[in-house]
Amino acid sequence: MVVAVARYCASRVLRLVVTSLRTPRRVILVGRTSSGEPVILRPPRLSDASTWRAIRIADRSAIEPFWLTDERSWESRHRERVWIHEWLWSRAEAKADRIVRTVIEVGGRFAGQCDLWIQPHDKRGELSIWVDSRLSGRGIGAAAGRLIVGYAFDELDLARVTAPIDVDNVNSSRLVRGIGLVREGTMVSYLSVGGRRRDHDLWAVSAQSWERYPSAEL
Template sequence: MDVSGSLWPVALRHGTLTLRPLRRGDRRAWEEQRAANRDWLTPWDATSPVPGAAPASFAQMVRWQHRQARAGTSYTWGMALDDDAPGRDRLIGLLSLGGVQHGSVMSGAVGYWIDRRQAGRGLTPTAVAMATDWAFHGLGLHRVEVNIRPENTASLRVAEKLGLREEGLRRAYLHVDGAWRDHLSFAVTAEEVPEGLLPRWLARREAAAGAAEPRDTAHTPGVAGDVPGPSGR
């Protein structure tokens, strides 16, 4: 993973996938994706518990994200894939590292969504691993957590693929889709992945893909059954 600088704005890259701060020019792609993925995303969208609170415009959201990053409390990236045109990319989702605390806690929480048309390619686990490694090695955090509604099976698969440790159920933890919702909490500490979460994920992915490849049963006795390849939101 390439890391461009250690202070904000920072871009993280692995292969054709880049995490970069949102830009004003992303508005059209953002609005198209939110419209095309409304049914896919709405059940998991964080909402305001304040009655009548108006949603922020795209420009307001981007300004708020940059203010939070400069304050060191939250960092938000657009997930983007290389486009056919040199130097251009396509926005495919969003990932944030929020609730950043230093001092005796040294922790943060990752949240994310991806365009349904890009799901099932292992992009979300890769993005979460990239952001987690930056949190450990760029920010010096000790712990990163992911909180997922128990009904969100696609996101639970992301935590499973990455081998995150389950820590239990948090009752009425976040206001999501208009109500306070329970969430399962998963976490990883820097000591658990001294080599980095991204290298561990890539190794697990390669091993799963290798186990799923068909083999010549005439020369390889005891062939293992199919192992599902990487997928998930």
């Protein structure tokens, strides 16, 4: 699952600062894993920057092979100013109903991110999830995914949610299958991730086929 990281641009940030004076819709979702562990999706905070950076740097080997190719180093892509820029940018996008960006919180700590990228004109959303590797195996990603997909259909009235996943990203494929998405096919040479042009499977679920059941522990 892929999230594009915008370049840091002073003029763009200035424009976003002005735009961000208006408050976007505040989304807080609460759920549980199959073992009963609480999982919260909340808006990102500027104070999350250092924790986000530390986790992403530590988990580079797990994330970078499936993340959008970028000419910058992994470290420079995760400077605190990048988090600040993305925070401002996502507020502006949220006001335009083009994104729901959330932090996954478990036990009061930053545990990852769960985003929904929205195409308002055709009522379609694209799912993106990553979770701190130290918390793997507890069903946290599945719980977060079900919360955001349920929100997409119940509150945003979207018709379809998709997730393009690298064909070698077994863990992500298993996660989305567990929350109800279906593999529809393979898109050849779809995205450049980790410095390589890669095939991606298209996973999707429609509002009509969406079923609610407790998130499986993955």
